[in-house]
Amino acid sequence: MEVWEAIQGRRSIRAFKPDPIPEELLRNLILHAAIWAPTGGNAQTWRFAVVTDPNLIRKIKMVSPGLSRTPPAVIAVCQDLDEVQKRAGELGSRTLALMDTAMAAENIMLAAYAEGLGTCPIASFHAGAVRQILRLPAGILPQLLISLGCPAARAQAPKRNAEVMWFNEHH
């Protein structure tokens, strides 16, 4: 699939078919997409919790108001806070880690779209609760959830504002 097509065709999908996603495909989304994103200072402090257990997904949903339906898989894009501090210092902790998470997440969502999957990024969840449900170590902070599955419905693209750009000096 052309990268332009993936960028413009991807929608946030909130309704999924119950069909499970093959584990190999989920693995590929991390190992051949997410970790190839740019990362500030080559820190690579991202960590990925891939969740397919329906019982865990149900628990995550209970503390994630942004997760409106039940997807067959959820990826929690996390940061290793100790590693961030060690490798990228204060700027890393304050800013770069979050940017890295966002860039890795976009890679996951575009690759998933190319594989026929729908995704939705979710920031509305309780990080501490998700960390406890997934038994993540204290230094691992979930920053973004991505729900994944076969789309049950097609979403319309919201209108884009094209008046957001200028060349050279602002006028």
Next chain:
Amino acid sequence: MNTTRNSQLEEEFFELVCYMVTSARNLISETRLYGPLRLVESVSRLIDIIQGLGLESPRFQAIQRQIEEGKNTVMESEEKFTAFLENLVMALVSMMEERKEKAHRS
């Protein structure tokens, strides 16, 4: 009500309680319009539980349908989302009036 059904129902309500409490916590720092969104989403989830109990209610079905059709306008514009909520309130008023009229006739 048997013990299994009771436990299942308790779990369904517990899920709703978790959703509402987590929403309350997160809404402190979230987009302002997500407050009303979480409220109507809670109503929709509550109606799911009520219907699961076997209570037949065309009113609740209609309310839930209206919520599910309109809630995502929050992603489009504040005006559309406000209009959706306004229409929902007015639909409730119509339902009240209908019920009152029915009671009056009988």
